[in-house]
Amino acid sequence: MIDTILFDCDGVLIDTEMLALDIEVNFLAQNNFFYERMDFARAFIGMDGVGMRAQMGRDYLAQHNRPMPENLFDDMWAARDAHFATHLTPVPNADLSLRAWKGKKAVASSSKIHHLKTNLTQTGLADLVYPNVFSADQVARGKPHPDVFLYAATQIGAKPENCLVIEDSINGVKAAMAANMDVWGFMGGGHVWPELATQLTAIGAKRIIYSHEELAQALTQLQS
Missing domain, CATH: 3.40.50.1000 (HAD superfamily/HAD-like)
Structure with a gap:
């Protein structure tokens, strides 16, 4: 019952989720880290930050053959949160x-x-x-x-x-x-x-x- x-x-x-999706994918593309929008959604919607950061690190290594810059994830979330404040x-x-x-x-x-x-x-x-x-x-x-x-x-x-x-x-x-x-x-x-x-x-x-x-x-x- x-x-x-x-x-x-x-x-x-x-x-x-829609706001975050657009901001995050666009921010990463501006930093030479690329996801298809729906692939990003399927992978990360509903995932917590710890898991998301770890998976993105693996994806970045696969794309660039080097570790993801330490500040990239935090900068992406800062851009998202700034957008949330007004939208x-x-x-x-x-x-x-x-x-x-x-x-x-x-x-x-x-x-x-x-x-x-x-x-x-x-x-x-x-x-x-x-x-x-x-x-x-x-x-x-x-x-x-x-x-x-x-x-x-x-x-x-x-x-x-x-x-x-x-x-x-x-x-x-x-x-x-x-x-x-x-x-x-x-x-x-x-x-x-x-x-x-x-x-x-x-x-x-x-x-x-x-x-x-x-x-x-x-x-x-x-x-x-």
Whole structure:
């Protein structure tokens, strides 16, 4: 029986993923480090910074036959965060889903905890989720490992088998499955690619949701 909802943040509540994707790919290209946009999305959306930095290091070595410059990753994220400060918006009607669920709920994200606080406040969603906001910063391993979901459940007194995760990424769905939680794939963010729904279903998502209007209705029905 589902009694707790765990929301991913980026791409589910806040439309960061499309903004980040464009900024990051363009910044790297300006520094002679090249990714196809959708290849970058498939590889890194939902991944925490530690895992992302490590994989990018391997990719840079493969492209250039030398280690990635130490400051490149941090400079890329600084450029992204500066853009977020003036361009960040919630995923349309994200507040509807947060308001629809009357039981226990939390945000469990790969983003750094201070970014979560800043971004949720900036987009007007903070009051709907605080204090139950948790980050991969607070656990040993980020997604696709289950740690952040299990940590969030423990902190709010929920059993993993009673949690439903709302996720937009392959890494996130894998993490939810590893945590022994039900998971729905969310396709309402601006960054999704056509085959993502099939990919999320193939790795365990029980349902695909295309908007927060649909999600709010489904969460209401779960409680009836």
